[in-house]
Structure formats: structure tokens, C-alpha cells
Amino acid sequence: MAGNKGTTPKAVDLSNGTITVSEKAVTLSGVFINVVLSAHSVAIKNGTDTLFTIPASAAAGNSYDCDNAEFTDNLIVEPNASGTGNITLTFKPMAQG
Numbered sequence: 001m002a003g004n005k006g007t008t009p010k011a012v013d014l015s016n017g018t019i020t021v022s023e024k025a026v027t028l029s030g031v032f033i034n035v036v037l038s039a040h041s042v043a044i045k046n047g048t049d050t051l052f053t054i055p056a057s058a059a060a061g062n063s064y065d066c067d068n069a070e071f072t073d074n075l076i077v078e079p080n081a082s083g084t085g086n087i088t089l090t091f092k093p094m095a096q097g
Contacts (some may be wrong), residue, residue, distance in 0.1 A: 007090040014042060014079040014086065022075040025094040027068040032088045036060045040080035047073030054087065070094060
């Protein structure tokens with residue numbers, strides 16, 4: 001995930017519940033696990049559609065390449081109600097046609 005020009009990193013504390021990371025259309029380059037996740041998976045959503053699921057108990061230091069997935073509605077992180085851990089998402093605004 002390092003070296004992605006023009007990306008914005010956003011750390012998310014999963015114990016805070018569902019968070020809208022971006023209300024604008026973005027491309028997601030990756031997710032990095034800062035603090036080990038609890039025994040609950042985490043959904044990364046485009047509106048109501050889950051595009052990625054980070055597995056339960058993902059270890060700190062793991063990263064997930066999201067291949068510049070397009071989030072045309074918004075970018076939402078939705079952990080389980082009992083979820084804990086901390087992740088960083090790297091994303092950038094989508095180019096306007």
C-alpha cells in the first residue's frame with residue numbers, strides 16, 4: 001500500500017461501530033491492520049453492498065490489496081457490534097468522467 005500517489009489514509013477504530021469513511025466516490029487501494037481484530041469480521045461497503053470482508057481475528061501487520069476497487073456511492077466500514085481492532089484504509093477520489 002505504500003507509495004500509492006494521491007491516496008488518503010484514514011485510521012478507523014472498530015470499537016466505534018459503523019463509520020462512513022467517505023461520502024464521495026473513491027477508489028480503495030488497500031486496508032492495513034494496525035491492531036489485531038476481535039473474533040468478528042469487518043465489512044467494507046459501497047452503500048449497502050459489501051465489496052470486501054476482512055476476516056475475524058486478522059493479525060496486526062496484515063494488509064489487503066483492494067486493487068483500486070470503485071466505491072461509487074460511499075465508503076463504509078461496518079464492524080460487528082462487538083468488534084474491536086484498528087484498521088487504516090487508503091483511498092483516493094475517483095476521476096470524474
